[in-house]
Amino acid sequence: MGLLIRNIRCLVQTEDIPQIKVCGQKMSKLGNIEDAFLYIENDVISDFGAMKDLDMSGLGVKSQPLRILDASGRFVFPSFCDPHTHLVYSGSRELEYTGKIRGLSYEEIAKRGGGILNSAKRLHETSENDLFHQSMIRINEIITLGTGAVEIKSGYGLTLNDEIKMLRVVKRIKESCPLEVKATFLGAHAVPEKYKQNREEYVDLIINEMIPAVTSEELADFIDVFCDRGFFTVDDTERILMTGLKYGLTPKIHANELDYSGGVQVGVKYNALSVDHLERTGDEEIDVLIGSETMPTLLPGSAFFLGLPDPPARKMINAGLPVAMASDYNPGSSPSGNMKLVMSLGCIRLRMLPEEVINAVTINSAYAMNLSETHGSIARGKVANVFITKEIPSYEFMPYAYGSNLIDTVILKGKVIDIDPPTPPASRDRL
Ligand code: NIG
Ligand code: FE
Numbered sequence: 156m157g158l159l160i161r162n163i164r165c166l167v168q169t170e171d172i173p174q175i176k177v178c179g180q181k182m183s184k185l186g187n188i189e190d191a192f193l194y195i196e197n198d199v200i201s202d203f204g205a206m207k208d209l210d211m212s213g214l215g216v217k218s219q220p221l222r223i224l225d226a227s228g229r230f231v232f233p234s235f236c237d238p239h240t241h242l243v244y245s246g247s248r249e250l251e252y253t254g255k256i257r258g259l260s261y262e263e264i265a266k267r268g269g270g271i272l273n274s275a276k277r278l279h280e281t282s283e284n285d286l287f288h289q290s291m292i293r294i295n296e297i298i299t300l301g302t303g304a305v306e307i308k309s310g311y312g313l314t315l316n317d318e319i320k321m322l323r324v325v326k327r328i329k330e331s332c333p334l335e336v337k338a339t340f341l342g343a344h345a346v347p348e349k350y351k352q353n354r355e356e357y358v359d360l361i362i363n364e365m366i367p368a369v370t371s372e373e374l375a376d377f378i379d380v381f382c383d384r385g386f387f388t389v390d391d392t393e394r395i396l397m398t399g400l401k402y403g404l405t406p407k408i409h410a411n412e413l414d415y416s417g418g419v420q421v422g423v424k425y426n427a428l429s430v431d432h433l434e435r436t437g438d439e440e441i442d443v444l445i446g447s448e449t450m451p452t453l454l455p456g457s458a459f460f461l462g463l464p465d466p467p468a469r470k471m472i473n474a475g476l477p478v479a480m481a482s483d484y485n486p487g488s489s490p491s492g493n494m495k496l497v498m499s500l501g502c503i504r505l506r507m508l509p510e511e512v513i514n515a516v517t518i519n520s521a522y523a524m525n526l527s528e529t530h531g532s533i534a535r536g537k538v539a540n541v542f543i544t545k546e547i548p549s550y551e552f553m554p555y556a557y558g559s560n561l562i563d564t565v566i567l568k569g570k571v572i573d574i575d576p577p578t579p580p581a582s583r584d585r586l
Pocket of ligand 2: 241
């Protein structure tokens, strides 16, 4: 099947020579083509260019029938890549949200049995099937919002059986939706009540039982640790990462959200694919990241939602670092998987330019989930994950019009996706 999109007002983020990530000053550049065409052959981008160069006979239209879409007045973007979510969870936590409005901090809520442990309790009481259906509502929602690849973490299980339950749900999602899905084992997301006085015993359980079980079923690509004040220490993180690496899991770290935790340093030491959050990032963390292969991944939705200080994105980019952004979609710190809103927050809160936020949610975020060779830009041979906007005046309008849904047509793996409005979750929050 061939799919030709023609008369595109502007084709955004094209690459003739694909790069795996974009750093520093280069983040303010985009390879855009005005009045363009995009030709997709089956599930792959086959060709693109200016309309004046479109030669139907030279396109190499191998397969018939050929479907043609007209994108006059509209922009085509590569789909968003969202490299940090916790979107497999049960229920919601809007009562904690009210607590936060009344003045409780994230850590105070966690100490009162709310937070991650609250979601773990809910998840324990939810069947695998129900969990899958609740999560698929969120999957369908992010598809309509323009996401084409997503990373999903475990970490609301916190027992062997429940962590496996979560990761089996991720596997089922992978098999039943057109998104590219990567799975991360995050057993070290919080210390369960039972191990409160003996955290190291829980770390032992992760190392001796959970990692071997998760990897024997091939349920995860990556391993993550919440290395922060009140959660897991640098020593715990090292022990877990060393075992994860032994079992073939690449590290990705939750680092420096609540404190200067040493999470960035330990992540870089173990060649983590990404270190995420980074609300508390100073010169030392930036120096460590320079020259490393680790992608700093910012989650402006959770900093916004929790009222945390914003990570120093400008300082990072000015120092020559790449920056990626993700939604952190989860019930406690960021109940939204809207990557267009993440772009707006990147511009408004982190003072990033529209070109920089586009790079941060496409090519650099693809890198942060090990997908930048196949996703994250319009390049020949890459997977045909793109969206067509409604009529808009410029690409800057995307982050500028922060509350408008500007996505008209979603194409994943070369197929036009039928986007139905998502069904709202049924049950009310309880504490
Ligand atoms: O990335 N910081 C740790 N984990 C999540 C929040 C999870 C939750 O509150 O349920 C995050 O923000
Ligand atoms: Fe997170």
